Amino acid sequence: MLRAANFTDGHGGTIIAQTTTNANGDYLFSDLMPGDYQIDIKESTLPTGYQFTTPNQGSNDNLDSDVLETSTIPLNWGVMANTTLGAGEHDRSWDAGIVSQKASIGDRVWEDMNHNGIQDSNEPGISGITATLYGWNGRNQYVVAHTSTNSNGNYLFTNLDEGYYFVKFDKAGVRHDSGWGGNFNMSDWYWARKDAGNNDNIDSDVSKRSNDTTYTDWTYLETGENDMSWDAGITPIVIDLDGDGVETVSRVDSKGTFDLLGTGSAIKSGWVGSDDGLLAIDANGNGVIDDISELFGGSNKGDGFAKLASFDSNGDGMVNVDDVDFSSLLVWQDANGNHKTDAGELTSLADVGIESLAVAFTELPFIDAQDNLHLERSSATLTNGTTVDMTDVYFNVSLADAQAAGIDSPSLAELSGYDQVIPGEVVDILPSFVVDLGWAV
Numbered sequence: 001m002l003r004a005a006n007f008t009d010g011h012g013g014t015i016i017a018q019t020t021t022n023a024n025g026d027y028l029f030s031d032l033m034p035g036d037y038q039i040d041i042k043e044s045t046l047p048t049g050y051q052f053t054t055p056n057q058g059s060n061d062n063l064d065s066d067v068l069e070t071s072t073i074p075l076n077w078g079v080m081a082n083t084t085l086g087a088g089e090h091d092r093s094w095d096a097g098i099v100s101q102k103a104s105i106g107d108r109v110w111e112d113m114n115h116n117g118i119q120d121s122n123e124p125g126i127s128g129i130t131a132t133l134y135g136w137n138g139r140n141q142y143v144v145a146h147t148s149t150n151s152n153g154n155y156l157f158t159n160l161d162e163g164y165y166f167v168k169f170d171k172a173g174v175r176h177d178s179g180w181g182g183n184f185n186m187s188d189w190y191w192a193r194k195d196a197g198n199n200d201n202i203d204s205d206v207s208k209r210s211n212d213t214t215y216t217d218w219t220y221l222e223t224g225e226n227d228m229s230w231d232a233g234i235t236p237i238v239i240d241l242d243g244d245g246v247e248t249v250s251r252v253d254s255k256g257t258f259d260l261l262g263t264g265s266a267i268k269s270g271w272v273g274s275d276d277g278l279l280a281i282d283a284n285g286n287g288v289i290d291d292i293s294e295l296f297g298g299s300n301k302g303d304g305f306a307k308l309a310s311f312d313s314n315g316d317g318m319v320n321v322d323d324v325d326f327s328s329l330l331v332w333q334d335a336n337g338n339h340k341t342d343a344g345e346l347t348s349l350a351d352v353g354i355e356s357l358a359v360a361f362t363e364l365p366f367i368d369a370q371d372n373l374h375l376e377r378s379s380a381t382l383t384n385g386t387t388v389d390m391t392d393v394y395f396n397v398s399l400a401d402a403q404a405a406g407i408d409s410p411s412l413a414e415l416s417g418y419d420q421v422i423p424g425e426v427v428d429i430l431p432s433f434v435v436d437l438g439w440a441v
Contacts, residue, residue, distance in 0.1 A: 130147075
């Protein structure tokens, strides 16, 4: 819809006529008296997804567009400049070009500190991640543009036509100052799990977890759409078979005691959650796990994985059925949390669907809400081919218990590489291998 206003009366313009364009886009206001005029075009009558193009381009006023702006008073009318018509003048130079609105897509790569797949308010962005936008031309995918995430972890692709797109992320060579402290090589971290929760604006949207590169799904951008929901989280390695992460119990809330220090005396400590399991070996064949010597841990970093490596008899970096003592490895699920091996709690790796364990590990510290430290990280492969994560958890014990046992256990700062104090008490911590079984109790 177009309208013409006469400004000759000195009252700020009087609407004298309205019209619409014909099938060719032409319009005409005729039988006008000499005077000052302005033509406006109602923006809401434009085709869906279109906007006014840039005005006054080139040197031919008969071919350019003349809509200068979209006014707010009156609301949403495209406004042309005033012009003066003389007697008998026929001015056919007032045109309006329209173009389809451009789309955009973003938004953020972040450190998923608590491994829940959701962007929480305290979780920092990761800068320097390469983002590549791919489009579809009807026959093949093609690269549209490259960019990198900024200091807040954000990225943005703009000026996009309607169509199909996906985003590829690459973290190779990127180092990140973690929210937990320390500077880490992102090649050692996994991408966060996809589509956690029910808010697509704050979840992670990438599929492949263990490579430097990963991808979003294809998405269709409508004309003018600004889709800021395509995110990617990166998380330190953690075992997560059922989607809830490795769960532990705080020392305060722990319901039992166990000889975690190998002194013959059981002590109170942090502990494994009831739906997770401890990697174990029944060395004396009595059907129970008696002390730390039958778990995979010790008082120093790397003790648990060093013990696991001793089961890699063929030296291929994996502990599986090809190794001599693979069948002796067990998982202890302390279902009732009493720190004792009850009937049915001790099972083989095969019984819980674990096919192999990787010997190599990466140190990626994370102190959970129960004040237990998740440090060395590796992976396990299930019989269905799924690769999951495996963590050496350092359970919280009191400094007094450690000193009474004559153990000079390292501090949190020494183990994790950064200085974080657990409020209210000085503690030491002792490690044990934890496998997230995904069992509900």
